[in-house]
Amino acid sequence: MTTWEHLSESNEHYTPEPIVEAARQVLHGEIDLDPASNPFINARRIHARKIYTASDSGHNQPWAGRVFL
Numbered sequence: 502m503t504t505w506e507h508l509s510e511s512n513e514h515y516t517p518e519p520i521v522e523a524a525r526q527v528l529h530g531e532i533d534l535d536p537a538s539n540p541f542i543n544a545r546r547i548h549a550r551k552i553y554t555a556s557d558s559g560h561n562q563p564w565a566g567r568v569f570l
Contacts, residue, residue, distance in 0.1 A: 528569070531550070532568075533565065534550070534566055536559030540552070
């Protein structure tokens with residue numbers, strides 16, 4: 502885990518990689534949607550086909566497929 506993942510100066514708190522990998526195994530290797538993400542962490546770790554960011558209000562958007570939250 503790197504220090505930027507849990508800085509108190511930010512509201513961003515990223516899921517540790519071992520947890521993401523465990524979720525990916527349960528979801529048969531693919532994540533279709535991360536409704537609470539950002540482009541940086543999605544490209545670096547999550548690799549969801551679709552993401553919603555804070556500005557998208559993911560809780561108000563449609564969810565489908567293998568959802569990681």
